[in-house]
Amino acid sequence: MRRRIEILGDSGQSYTFTRLEEEDLQRRIGVNYLIAVPLEAGGWRVLHVGGTNDLSDQAWQPLLDEARAQDPAAECLIRLNVSRIKREAEAIDIAERHLGRAEPPSG
Numbered sequence: 837m838r839r840r841i842e843i844l845g846d847s848g849q850s851y852t853f854t855r856l857e858e859e860d861l862q863r864r865i866g867v868n869y870l871i872a873v874p875l876e877a878g879g880w881r882v883l884h885v886g887g888t889n890d891l892s893d894q895a896w897q898p899l900l901d902e903a904r905a906q907d908p909a910a911e912c913l914i915r916l917n918v919s920r921i922k923r924e925a926e927a928i929d930i931a932e933r934h935l936g937r938a939e940p941p942s943g
Contacts, residue, residue, distance in 0.1 A: 841913055843870065843880065845929030853913035860914065862892050868923050869896045870913040870930070871903045882934035883910065887923045 841853045853870060869891075871884040884899050896912055903910035917923040931937060 841880065843872075843882070843913075843930060844933055845926065846932035847929050849926075849929060851915055851926055851930060853915045856912040856914050860891060861894065864890050864892050866917060866920060866923060867891050868915045868917060868927050868930075871896065871899045871910060872913055873903070873907050873910050880913070882930065885927050885931040885935065887920075887927045889920065 839854065841855070842850045843853055844850055851868075853868075856869070866887070866889045868885070868887045870880070870882050871886075872880040872882045874880055883903050886896060886899070888895050891914065900910060900912050915926070917926065
């Protein structure tokens with residue numbers, strides 16, 4: 837079973853993510869994703885918040901590569917969602933808390 841990672845949004849809502857695994861790479865599903873670095877004291881430092889309608893297109897990969905160039909511990913965390921509207925609202929909530937701004941949703 838995958839370890840659940842809780843990330844808070846600006847609204848106080850908690851969102852459950854999991855680490856991106858090899859078997860996820862071919863899944864044609866909509867997700868929100870975070871590029872984040874685990875903190876020694878626990879929790880995560882969020883570097884980027886995004887979303888895609890197709891995880892298998894790997895649009896997040898350049899962002900992960902860039903983050904890993906700065907910190908090799910960077911990971912891609914994913915959250916499966918039902919609808920694009922819900923994914924976009926959640927991504928904005930998380931970005932506002934962790935990045936101080938809303939990022940426009942991707943793909």
